[in-house]
Amino acid sequence: MNAPLIGARIQRKEDYRFLTGAGQYTDDISLPNQAHAAFVRSPHAHAVIKKINVEKAKKAPGVLAVYTGADLAAAKVGGLPCGWLITDVNGQPMKEPPHPCLAQGKVRYVGDHVAVVVAATAEQARDAAEQVEVDYEVLLAVVDAAKARAKGASALHDIAPDNTCYVWALGDKAKVDEAFAKAAHVTRLDFVNNRLVPNAIEPRAAIGVYSRADEGYTLYVANQNPHVERLLMTAFVLGLPEHKVRVVAPDVGGGFGSKIYLYAEDVVVTWAARQLNRPVRWTAERSESFLSDAHGRDHVTTAELALDNNGKFLAMRVKTTANLGAYLSTFASCIPTILYATLLAGQYTTPAIYCEVTAVFTNTAPVDAYRGAGRPEATYVVERLVETAARELKIDPADLRRRNFIRNFPYQTPVALQYDTGNYEATLDAALQLGDVENFSSRKEESRKRGKLRGIGYAAYIEACGIAPSAVAGSLGARAGLFEAGEIRVHPTGSVTVFTGSHSHGQGHETSFAQVVADRLGIPIENVDIVHGDTSKVLFGMGTYGSRSIAVGGTAIVKALDKIIAKGKKIAAHLLEASESDIEYDRGEFKVAGTDRKKMFGEIAFAAYVPHNYPHDKLEPGLNENAFYDPSNFTFPAGSYVCEVEVDRDTGQVTIERFTAVDDFGKIINPMIVEGQVHGGLAQGIGQALTEGCHYDESGQLVTGSLMDYCLPRAGDVPSFKIDTRETPCTHNPLGVKGCGEAGAIGAPAAVMNAITDALGVKDLPMPATPQTVWRSLQQKAA
Amino acid sequence: MYAFEYHRPSSSKEALDLAAKKSEGKFLAGGQSLVQAMKLRLSSPSDLIDLGSVSELKNLKVEGNTVLVGAMVRHAEVAASPAVQKAIPALAALAGMIGDRQVRHMGTIGGSLANSDPAADYPAAVLGLGATISTHKRKIEADKFFKGLYETALEPGELITQVSFPAPKRAAYMKFKNPASRFALVGVFVADFGGNVRVAVTGAGACAFRQPDMEKALAAKFAPESVANIKVKSDGLNNDLHASPEYRAHLITVMAKRAVEAALK
Numbered sequence A: 001m002n003a004p005l006i007g008a009r010i011q012r013k014e015d016y017r018f019l020t021g022a023g024q025y026t027d028d029i030s031l032p033n034q035a036h037a038a039f040v041r042s043p044h045a046h047a048v049i050k051k052i053n054v055e056k057a058k059k060a061p062g063v064l065a066v067y068t069g070a071d072l073a074a075a076k077v078g079g080l081p082c083g084w085l086i087t088d089v090n091g092q093p094m095k096e097p098p099h100p101c102l103a104q105g106k107v108r109y110v111g112d113h114v115a116v117v118v119a120a121t122a123e124q125a126r127d128a129a130e131q132v133e134v135d136y137e138v139l140l141a142v143v144d145a146a147k148a149r150a151k152g153a154s155a156l157h158d159i160a161p162d163n164t165c166y167v168w169a170l171g172d173k174a175k176v177d178e179a180f181a182k183a184a185h186v187t188r189l190d191f192v193n194n195r196l197v198p199n200a201i202e203p204r205a206a207i208g209v210y211s212r213a214d215e216g217y218t219l220y221v222a223n224q225n226p227h228v229e230r231l232l233m234t235a236f237v238l239g240l241p242e243h244k245v246r247v248v249a250p251d252v253g254g255g256f257g258s259k260i261y262l263y264a265e266d267v268v269v270t271w272a273a274r275q276l277n278r279p280v281r282w283t284a285e286r287s288e289s290f291l292s293d294a295h296g297r298d299h300v301t302t303a304e305l306a307l308d309n310n311g312k313f314l315a316m317r318v319k320t321t322a323n324l325g326a327y328l329s330t331f332a333s334c335i336p337t338i339l340y341a342t343l344l345a346g347q348y349t350t351p352a353i354y355c356e357v358t359a360v361f362t363n364t365a366p367v368d369a370y371r372g373a374g375r376p377e378a379t380y381v382v383e384r385l386v387e388t389a390a391r392e393l394k395i396d397p398a399d400l401r402r403r404n405f406i407r408n409f410p411y412q413t414p415v416a417l418q419y420d421t422g423n424y425e426a427t428l429d430a431a432l433q434l435g436d437v438e439n440f441s442s443r444k445e446e447s448r449k450r451g452k453l454r455g456i457g458y459a460a461y462i463e464a465c466g467i468a469p470s471a472v473a474g475s476l477g478a479r480a481g482l483f484e485a486g487e488i489r490v491h492p493t494g495s496v497t498v499f500t501g502s503h504s505h506g507q508g509h510e511t512s513f514a515q516v517v518a519d520r521l522g523i524p525i526e527n528v529d530i531v532h533g534d535t536s537k538v539l540f541g542m543g544t545y546g547s548r549s550i551a552v553g554g555t556a557i558v559k560a561l562d563k564i565i566a567k568g569k570k571i572a573a574h575l576l577e578a579s580e581s582d583i584e585y586d587r588g589e590f591k592v593a594g595t596d597r598k599k600m601f602g603e604i605a606f607a608a609y610v611p612h613n614y615p616h617d618k619l620e621p622g623l624n625e626n627a628f629y630d631p632s633n634f635t636f637p638a639g640s641y642v643c644e645v646e647v648d649r650d651t652g653q654v655t656i657e658r659f660t661a662v663d664d665f666g667k668i669i670n671p672m673i674v675e676g677q678v679h680g681g682l683a684q685g686i687g688q689a690l691t692e693g694c695h696y697d698e699s700g701q702l703v704t705g706s707l708m709d710y711c712l713p714r715a716g717d718v719p720s721f722k723i724d725t726r727e728t729p730c731t732h733n734p735l736g737v738k739g740c741g742e743a744g745a746i747g748a749p750a751a752v753m754n755a756i757t758d759a760l761g762v763k764d765l766p767m768p769a770t771p772q773t774v775w776r777s778l779q780q781k782a783a
Numbered sequence B: 001m002y003a004f005e006y007h008r009p010s011s012s013k014e015a016l017d018l019a020a021k022k023s024e025g026k027f028l029a030g031g032q033s034l035v036q037a038m039k040l041r042l043s044s045p046s047d048l049i050d051l052g053s054v055s056e057l058k059n060l061k062v063e064g065n066t067v068l069v070g071a072m073v074r075h076a077e078v079a080a081s082p083a084v085q086k087a088i089p090a091l092a093a094l095a096g097m098i099g100d101r102q103v104r105h106m107g108t109i110g111g112s113l114a115n116s117d118p119a120a121d122y123p124a125a126v127l128g129l130g131a132t133i134s135t136h137k138r139k140i141e142a143d144k145f146f147k148g149l150y151e152t153a154l155e156p157g158e159l160i161t162q163v164s165f166p167a168p169k170r171a172a173y174m175k176f177k178n179p180a181s182r183f184a185l186v187g188v189f190v191a192d193f194g195g196n197v198r199v200a201v202t203g204a205g206a207c208a209f210r211q212p213d214m215e216k217a218l219a220a221k222f223a224p225e226s227v228a229n230i231k232v233k234s235d236g237l238n239n240d241l242h243a244s245p246e247y248r249a250h251l252i253t254v255m256a257k258r259a260v261e262a263a264l265k
């Protein structure tokens, strides 16, 4: 009856609301009697707080309260926890320094929280915040990961005098060293994976509410995983029972990882609401976002690839120093380890891989997951190495990749993961064709005639998504489960509300999840609504990150749907006076097999809620089912990207002339949404390669503290993408889906930098390849 | 933003009277620089004197060989004006390169010149064309207007009323954009008045400045080769994350050459 909805280009249900300004973001929520918070932030990267004088601020107009770290300590408000324990090479736990919500004695980065002023209006709070007098003794700062462990470097935390959180390793070092010793060729690269500032279009925002009537709290917050936020905040920081705390993440305008975490501001407004018995709200200004949102990447790496005479990869050796910033953000510790080193096999059969990661504290904003989280860093290592090796050995880079592709699945990598399925040759072939690589040399010649340099670069990435089998994650140090939950509530007339623990902040869940449900039930999509982002409505959830929504959240919904259909069959069997085993469900109809006797889905729903004729002895009334789904493996989206650039020799300006991306995301629910995700990811990946570079000066001041200096890519910086997909369905979830949210950001940087280095004829170039950077490289080459 | 008093006078005289009374007050034109600074709490005028209703500052016309732009004329109007496009196409093109569409519909020439951002575009045209800036009490030659970083010849409370640009034989503006802000990292305006050539640079120094060696070379022969090999000294040029003095010096030559090429087209 209804056409299949899985695979259909359905327009996003949420767009009408967003495009007409009817979205409800945290800052849109206005509550009676609300007060406004302004945070006093450290102007210094590293300093001892000798004294804080709040008297003037307390007397300023409209001020209700001023709190400092001392007030939080007195109230026994805990510090922010880290959700992942890494065990170092010596079997010791990582160093976990306290992460207070308001500074206790010391500040450790520019923007660190020193005090909060709550006032009747936002302007009054800001005015009074300027009246808080803080006496600092400024200490030397260390900002550069490579210098954090140097002798004499200023120590941030007492428990880590060498600024080292952990030294961690994965892989068989002896086997790798042995392979290097007999290799015919070794390619080596030293590079920095640049630090990025996420810049979601909606800044972070939080409103804490306390009700004396039921001693309950509500936190409205721009967040990607409200249940996780609640768990962390109640159990670890405020010591509140979870049933007294509701966390609502309403419409959220982008996260890219930066809204996964529990932040100091969230805790402080919640706590202050109780002290003042008034809602307390805060919305970051863009400048505050730059200073205090968790940043991404920031690795210093030496990477080596050993090859034999035929270009077969023998081994890979990687040494990385990862900058964690001043404190451990919620998932900071697992990004440069578990989500990084495990991906170093890429799409290749490299038999031995060893990776050592040293994670350091510096006087910079905390660093955590940012779109791709560890996997762009891994892809950059692998794909820059492979391309460089191909150039050194004068082997066509596509051919070198083919010689090393994994072809037999399942495939156990030497770095812990087991790939279930894939077809890397298929995406590479398609990318070469779609990108018209065949005619590259004539385009290069044409560029040359115009005085321009032209280059081509590839990247064949893999990512581990669908995070994660909880038992595996637990064995690797996760302090939480990583399943997902879903609930299907069928209403008496057959329409459906779906509750998911996954969260949408741009991904389009309200459409693609509805497509899955409507397709499976064979009912119109208009009859299905998706609810997410409210702990008081949704049974539980682990939220959205790591491209896990459809693979894990979607599967939980499918599991709940299976239960609905199973129960529906029982009801239908009763009504049709048939045996349950004879009932088939097909596109909205319960039928007795081989007959024309049937009941519509709506009729069964109605019978469940108006159970006059009902098998009461065997079945409860109602049609409402939950499911929790814990995946048995990660999913492994992969793809091949080809980038072509042109370089203006006079100015160093790079333009991307062509960008081709062919991805394998397994089954696709809504191609239009997938294309949007790919476009966005590519723009972010191109941003990392060409324009975005977060920069602190030596004293720890953030130089790129606004969009006047931090360069986000704009529409004009990216070409019209050529994209396509190939499909090897995931083998271990019922939808066959893998996830697509991060791919573009993972594959693009290496493809772009491979193309630029090709155009310039240089081995390496730092990201972002700004005009000045490229010009300098050209100058050096000419000299 | 700190609190302030808002005024909306309907004539220059009224605006000037207010300015005389409110010593901590400021004129508000398009607000594209001033309001930003206020939001960041970097500027805290006691009073804002909005020039938006002062119609005598809004004239845009071409009289003979001169383009007359009222202080409150928006960038978008200059960019879209057929008369300006005909008389000095390089000026219309420059206005069309400022910021983005929203900024161009708010920002004004008076505000841009009074503000004298080191990376602003208009100063290159004003200096490159040898324009005259009229205020309510005097006329200031372009060569005497730009004094330093955010510093001009304007006295406190002095109101720019109009800018008059003489039309050259040919001219062009080349802008190399700061990748982040899209202001000029280096912008070069070249104008040939037939024998007399002016070359003005913005973005590279504390304020817009002329490049006499290039002017001389181009006066002798108005051709790209004349400037292609002139090496600009990097001493004193701006230094920031996006461009070192050396890179800026290099870009001045490249942009000058391209501007001459464009002017000859």
Ligand SMILES: Cc1cc2nc3c(=O)[nH]c(=O)nc-3n(C[C@H](O)[C@H](O)[C@H](O)COP(=O)(O)OP(=O)(O)OC[C@H]3O[C@@H](n4cnc5c(N)ncnc54)[C@H](O)[C@@H]3O)c2cc1C
Binding pocket: B026, B027, B028, B029, B030, B031, B032, B033, B034, B035, B036, B051, B071, B072, B097, B098, B099, B100, B103, B106, B107, B108, B109, B110, B111, B112, B114, B115, B117, B119, B120, B121, B122, B158, B159, B160, B161, B181, B182, B183, B184
């Ligand atoms: C996103 C963005 C991008 C931009 N990009 C560019 C760019 O690429 N190139 C560029 O050149 N500019 C750029 N600008 C700046 C823009 O052109 C501003 O409009 C301009 O600098 C100031 O003009 P305004 O009319 O907005 O003046 P305002 O901001 O209102 O005022 C600026 C200053 O001038 C004073 N003032 C205003 N009018 C007068 C007058 N008639 N007499 C005396 N004093 C006066 C004010 O008191 C104030 O001190 C950008 C701005 C933004 C927000």
